[in-house]
Amino acid sequence: MSNWSKVIFFVLSVAFTMVLGASIPAQAQAVQYDLLLKGGHVIDPANGLDKVADVAIAGGKIAAVGEGIPVEAAGKVVDVSGLYVTPGLIDIHFHVGHGGAPLNWFAPEARSQTAPLGIPADIALMAGVTTIVDAGTAGADTFLQEKEEVIDRAKVRVLAFLNIVADGMNGGLEQTVDQMDPQLCAQTIRKFPDLIVGVKTAHYWTEKPWDALHAPWAAVDRAEECGRIANVPVMFDFWPRPDRTYAELILKKMRPGDIHTHVFAQQFPILLADGKLNPILTDARRRGVIFDVGHGAGSFWFRNAVPAVKQGFIPDSMSTDLHMGDFTVLSMTEVMSKFLAMGVPLEDLIRRSTVNPAREIRRPELGTLSVGREADVAVLELLHGRFGYIDDGYARMDGNVKVVARMTIRAGRILYDPTGQSMVEWEKAPKQYFTTPELGSSPPARADNYPRN
Ligand SMILES: [Zn+2]
Numbered sequence: 001m002s003n004w005s006k007v008i009f010f011v012l013s014v015a016f017t018m019v020l021g022a023s024i025p026a027q028a029q030a031v032q033y034d035l036l037l038k039g040g041h042v043i044d045p046a047n048g049l050d051k052v053a054d055v056a057i058a059g060g061k062i063a064a065v066g067e068g069i070p071v072e073a074a075g076k077v078v079d080v081s082g083l084y085v086t087p088g089l090i091d092i093h094f095h096v097g098h099g100g101a102p103l104n105w106f107a108p109e110a111r112s113q114t115a116p117l118g119i120p121a122d123i124a125l126m127a128g129v130t131t132i133v134d135a136g137t138a139g140a141d142t143f144l145q146e147k148e149e150v151i152d153r154a155k156v157r158v159l160a161f162l163n164i165v166a167d168g169m170n171g172g173l174e175q176t177v178d179q180m181d182p183q184l185c186a187q188t189i190r191k192f193p194d195l196i197v198g199v200k201t202a203h204y205w206t207e208k209p210w211d212a213l214h215a216p217w218a219a220v221d222r223a224e225e226c227g228r229i230a231n232v233p234v235m236f237d238f239w240p241r242p243d244r245t246y247a248e249l250i251l252k253k254m255r256p257g258d259i260h261t262h263v264f265a266q267q268f269p270i271l272l273a274d275g276k277l278n279p280i281l282t283d284a285r286r287r288g289v290i291f292d293v294g295h296g297a298g299s300f301w302f303r304n305a306v307p308a309v310k311q312g313f314i315p316d317s318m319s320t321d322l323h324m325g326d327f328t329v330l331s332m333t334e335v336m337s338k339f340l341a342m343g344v345p346l347e348d349l350i351r352r353s354t355v356n357p358a359r360e361i362r363r364p365e366l367g368t369l370s371v372g373r374e375a376d377v378a379v380l381e382l383l384h385g386r387f388g389y390i391d392d393g394y395a396r397m398d399g400n401v402k403v404v405a406r407m408t409i410r411a412g413r414i415l416y417d418p419t420g421q422s423m424v425e426w427e428k429a430p431k432q433y434f435t436t437p438e439l440g441s442s443p444p445a446r447a448d449n450y451p452r453n
Pocket of ligand 1: 093094095135296321
């Protein structure tokens, strides 16, 4: 071929490819995705993503993340411009209801029963949370009940730290050292490796003098022994005393990867007398100790949190410690908002609410929007205004920023969408919405058939 014919051939082939290329999508893109979240600001720290992009979901999995995914390729398109799209949040300190605190405790017949601690697991969905980890509400003797009553039924993914106390938290045996059997604990963890991610110890001997049956470190040592046998991390709820110091816990007792929850509770020496951050915290961090918020009704004080954050000490993971006693804490997004108001950037908080907790519980497949992973997604909105935040000492901190959940998607299903982000304006709804079904048992007249429960 002459040079000219080469050029002409090249131009023709490009033109032909373009025509063909343009005609392919119309056929092949019939419907590739079930759901397309269009134009949101995607923050996916696990993949280093922090920019405007689309997220496509198919078959309950993340199918594509990128710019300019065509709307024709999706069965359902949700405009999320102006909002943040992140992996579903992970709350590693939660207390689900079981064993006397059934899922339906809002019902009158349930209220007459004792409901000491746990709350309905699916409440977590209201804050963009798609995975919760029960923090030792159940022990070896009560875990099966927790599994059958909550874990197997919840829409939110429920994992668990197993209490070193075989009876767990609900039965009044938390001070009984004989209840803390490392072998039984480890056996139970091995029986449920998909569900139990670690060991929990809490509330042990915080008031009375030591005696023959209650050594200072009994609960900590036995929880650690179970953690070693089962090769899982231990989460510590701890009360320091002269014979049982915080420094010894985080610098000697805890192994790398173990988690100290409730880090900003009143009882920890977070600050020195001069207001400087206690160097034992950074020393512990250097040896791999993890610090978790575990806000709860009694474990978060601004007097510890604000100066620590100002000096650069931010807990590795956000978490609520949501239980019956702390409805003032409300939610994961409320906990995150407090740190946002203290000046921690949103991207950083998403990291500490997704990829970090996933790593802490050794479930790296969670907390990410990687293609192929289960489509657990949170759509969040950043609000600016005047907001009051409270701590457990009944003190307030004022802030001008807040993050709230607008949608929660779990395995591709839209389980929470209270403002109708994914719904059509009612007057524009298709005919089926205006058609009254004949029977009460018929499927209700709905504007779309996308799975929402
Ligand atoms: Zn707790």
